[in-house]
Amino acid sequence: MTINSRFIKIFAVPVALAMLLTGCGESSDYVATVDGEKILQTELDEALRDQYGADVLDTLINNKIVELEATKEGITVSDDAIQAEYDELVESYGGEDSLQEALDANGLTKESVKENIRMYQLTKDVIASSIDISDEELTQYFEENKDDYGQQEQVVASHIFLEDEATAKEVEAKIKAGEDFAELAKAYSTDTDTSEDGGDLGYISRGQMDEQFEEAAFALEKGAVSGVVQSAEGYHIIKVTDKVPAEEAVFEDVKDEVYETVLESRINEEYMTWLTEKQEQYKIVKK
Template sequence: MKKNAKLAIWLVGAVVIAALIVAAMITSTAKNETVATVDGSKITKEELYDELVASYGTDTLNTMITNKMIELEAKKQNVTVSDEDIQKELDVLTEQYGDEETLKSQLEASGSSMDDLKDDIVQYLQTRKLIEPSIKITDEEIKTYFEENKDSLGQAEQVEASHILVEDKATAEKVLKKLKNGGDFAELAKEYSTDEGSAANGGSLGYFGKGEMVAEFEDVAFKLEVGKISEPVKTEYGYHIIKVTNKKEAKEATLKDSKEQIKETLLTEKLQTEYATWLQKKEEEYKITNKLEEEK
């Protein structure tokens, strides 16, 4: 899954999490219990546990140690993370994925969940609040970044649209007739659209710029007036009926409008750089024992 770049350094891989959960389940029951057989030859839970520890144990334990240090340091410095703080990060991620359902499905596909994501967000925000006070961003740095990235900071023309995707022209014309007779676009999208990702949300695709959709779809969407519904549009995916719900005009970037965005970008970059140094310093301050490392 695509993840928020700000969180990426501190997130535990889904495979490691899964291995940790399996290992915990194994230790809660008899280790000599058979989990598989091959021509009568047994594989026990203890053998599985040993294999998981050998493959993932060190990385998982090191992650847990780091997380525990961050937790203890946050308590020591009275750093708290509110529900509002968590929700702000979730809103950013939801926007990146288009909607909450898409985000949830991507998490599930990677073996994770919303609860896991919230835990990761808390970990990230605690770390950020601990390191951020020592980071300085000057006006000169902001100005330099703006000059070097002015084109990408501007607002490109965007369209907000929904669509109903069907396999053949006959079905598309049938749906279009229903729309012309007063049918609800969102309800018809849920009923007919083969695009499962958007159908559950009434066909909504959110905002997109040029180059993000296939050419035939994009050409119609950018020409269509807000509130209007297209005739069936054929692409390699089938036949689309498109409804444009809003538009954003292209807008050239200014230093004043871009300042907060640039500051956040520079802060994120510096957090990634400072994190390793900060972590090493904390490892020296805390008394840490790691039996897996000692056994090597």
């Protein structure tokens, strides 16, 4: 088990189960009826405890160990750090509304996610305090993964996407006659995600798009417009507005990023050993 779980492994089961372990839920409540026959809250609580209780309790115990160790080390996680991680999560889901939908679907809340982020970061910081990483280790990792840190060749491109060749040829003729590419994209492109932005696709690296599309796009000079390019999806007319050449990474420029990657790997490797050692140092009594 690794600790770099963030949202995905907030719990393998809904966060509310942790509350069940402490006896939340009124015994007189019911959660459903079948032909008027009640299924009681206590029945649900018992079923959830039987199925998930041990795992959730172990999680709570492990979290408590982390918190006690953090107190010893004087380690805390700031609200700003938690918010920054949460903002990244929002961005990865495409916005607050999309994230909220995911939370609702999993029975989670914004507050529970932030608490998970806090525990994730606290665990990471506590274990990191006992890990030494040498410059030699960082240099070796960098040399073995240098391509991951260099600047890939990129193009900034726009396209007009058509589903039939005849329309594509018609639009191509309009471009050659001097009509505006962006306006034609708005009028003709069937790629609704980009058409209103004049067909703008942003930065494209190799391996992101269809092979035929990329071959044509990377062959164009800055400011040039392609002819009709057929791909597996349909027909494109491509305009390249900028080109970014490939650039090899320099270790000193990315040293901090390399350190974070190596540290994350070391933490994941050592987490279970660290946790087992700490469990032996604390008196843990399960009722």
